[in-house]
Amino acid sequence: MRNKRGQAAMEFLMTYGWAILAAIIAIGVLAYFGVFSPGQYVGSSAVVTAPWYANAWNIDTTNVNLELQNNGGETLTIHDVSVDPSDGATGCTNTGLVGAVNSSGSQIVNVACAGMTSGSTFRGDITITYSRPSSGLNLTSTGSITDTVR
Missing domain, CATH: 2.60.40 (Immunoglobulin-like)
Structure with missing residues (x-):
């Protein structure tokens, strides 16, 4: 039983880790193209x-x-x-x-x-x-x- 809980925890971390990594990459791409530049909205x-x-x-x-x-x-x-x-x-x-x-x-x-x-x-x-x-x-x-x- 103990191995099953460890496997579930590792799958949980890997799944959410990939999701967080994808979100960070998306934010980086948006920042690179100037979406977060407040000067253009002033x-x-x-x-x-x-x-x-x-x-x-x-x-x-x-x-x-x-x-x-x-x-x-x-x-x-x-x-x-x-x-x-x-x-x-x-x-x-x-x-x-x-x-x-x-x-x-x-x-x-x-x-x-x-x-x-x-x-x-x-x-x-x-x-x-x-x-x-x-x-x-x-x-x-x-x-x-x-x-x-x-």
Whole structure:
């Protein structure tokens, strides 16, 4: 009787061992083909704190382009827009026009970044330095941008 129990236990382990091995191989194949890459499922977004709003954005291999709308109720002057990439890209510098933006008006800003590859996901932090005409103080508005590099 003792040999029969040992044989049953060994058959149990072998059967489930092959099933577990097949599952591990299937997971490995799926991972190899990128099924578990979360970057391809991330939607594009650009969020900036008030009084600015990101109307549109585009990211290519050399630039991050933002269309910023002034929702402040008065003319605001943009002094600088910076994008700090959180993965891969380097040397992001503002190359776009900055200046006064009328209330409800918008301004397109170009920020040049190196090291981006087409098809990859870009994530970065946006910082806008601006001032109100009634004050000489520099104010900052922050946000984030996530999109696929085109």
